[in-house]
Amino acid sequence: MKKKSIAFIIGSLSSGGAERVVSTLCNELIEKYKVTVITFVNLSPFYKLDPRIKQLYCYDKIKPSKTAFDTIKLNYKLYKRITKHLRNEKIELVICFLTRENILGILAAKTLKIPVIISERNNPYEVNLGFLWNTLLKFTYPKANCLVVQTKIIEQYFKSFVEEENLQILANPISTELTLSRNKEIEKKKIVLNVGRFTEQKAQILLIRAFSALNEEDWCLHIIGKGPKQKEYENIIRELGMQEKIKLLSPTKSISDHYNSSSIFAFTSIYEGFPNALIEAMHYGLPCIATDCPTGPSELIENGENGFLIEMNNQIQLEEKLNVLFNDATLRSNFSIKAQMSVEKFQAVHIANDWEQIILKNLK
Known part of the structure; x- marks a missing residue:
């Protein structure tokens, strides 16, 4: 039976907690799915990845944006490149981790009319995204097929603008390697x-x-x-x-x-x-x-x-x-x-x- 093709989207696979979770899930799901990881930048994975997992990236490096216009232009280019990767790989479902990745992943997935699961990793009551990203979050998150959060308190925050049936609480997995x-x-x-x-x-x-x-x-x-x-x-x-x-x-x-x-x-x-x-x-x-x-x-x-x-x-x-x-x-x-x-x-x-x-x- 042919494996379904899924893609994870995350900024990089560096040494952070979200990166650990993505690496762990990819390693667990590779037995049943064709798994691709799409990152914004080309960095070698910090955590061990199964060699069957395909790795794609949008840019070799990304320079910090100097103006709001530069930020908008960069993220539009990231959205276009993510969309191109998803189309080329014939991805059937997208899973995104972290806020910026969630927003761009939703836009790309909806362009291609494929389902998208997003995952919020921090406490939204404490994180100040700024006007632009907060506006984009409120616009895009309700369009995701599912939003995964980690606690009931965080779930409560998103209930005000995301359908309750599309919210799911899941804890972080402990790496099998650990x-x-x-x-x-x-x-x-x-x-x-x-x-x-x-x-x-x-x-x-x-x-x-x-x-x-x-x-x-x-x-x-x-x-x-x-x-x-x-x-x-x-x-x-x-x-x-x-x-x-x-x-x-x-x-x-x-x-x-x-x-x-x-x-x-x-x-x-x-x-x-x-x-x-x-x-x-x-x-x-x-x-x-x-x-x-x-x-x-x-x-x-x-x-x-x-x-x-x-x-x-x-x-x-x-x-x-x-x-x-x-x-x-x-x-x-x-x-x-x-x-x-x-x-x-x-x-x-x-x-x-x-x-x-x-x-x-x-x-x-």
Whole structure:
């Protein structure tokens, strides 16, 4: 039987959370579908992709737009190139991830009269798109066959202008590659781990200051990521005299090594869609401390049962909970077991099955 042809649209396949989800879904769905990934720019995938997945791109590189007119012109060209790829590959259903990609993907799919599923990955209550993109979102999103969101709160936002029957809540899948890389034989080191872009949203400055204030002799803090706050963080770490204890590490394809060898995971975001890094850390059995930000952490952690929830931007609470876990190996062990059990439902095979039900419903 001939496989149906589906295409994912995303800006790039770099090291972000949405990119991880797209890569994971492509790898799971390739057994049943002919899968193509269309990106805006030509970058090698950060995460492992099955060689049967076809990769196409719109441009080698994209320069930042200097004017509103440049922005409109660039996005019109992207829309045209996406449409051309979809037509040439005889794509029968489109799946888009992230706002800009969703908007352009809807326009291209509707031009070709093929069904389109879009996926919103962040918290729309917190993200300021600007007038143009917000207007385009309100115009295009109701035209999608299905909008996938990650939590009920985010679903509520879109109910005001998207038909409820076209909304679907699905959590992020845990990469099969990550699941297979779990190794309980690796010795745990006294490392507090954080994974995420160095941005205002991820608020790692809170963790840097809390960890520094505790000044625990045996423990280290490793923050894995990159982003606009890097220089600021480096300067603060230097000012605090914590260069030997706090390390800013670049994104790595061997993230499992860090999950396997760390002893605590600390998550300090001020808002999220549904946090990949927190799910992955729990999947690896890391006892976690997370801010009770909108949205995601409170749906993963039951405070005091399988981890700790703290108030956003509350350094005192973060210090207190870190100190508890530093000094209570039994609690770390209990949290570890319960955390791992509570996120097993997010394994890739389960979430991919849910996605396939949506795909089957919308395929012509």
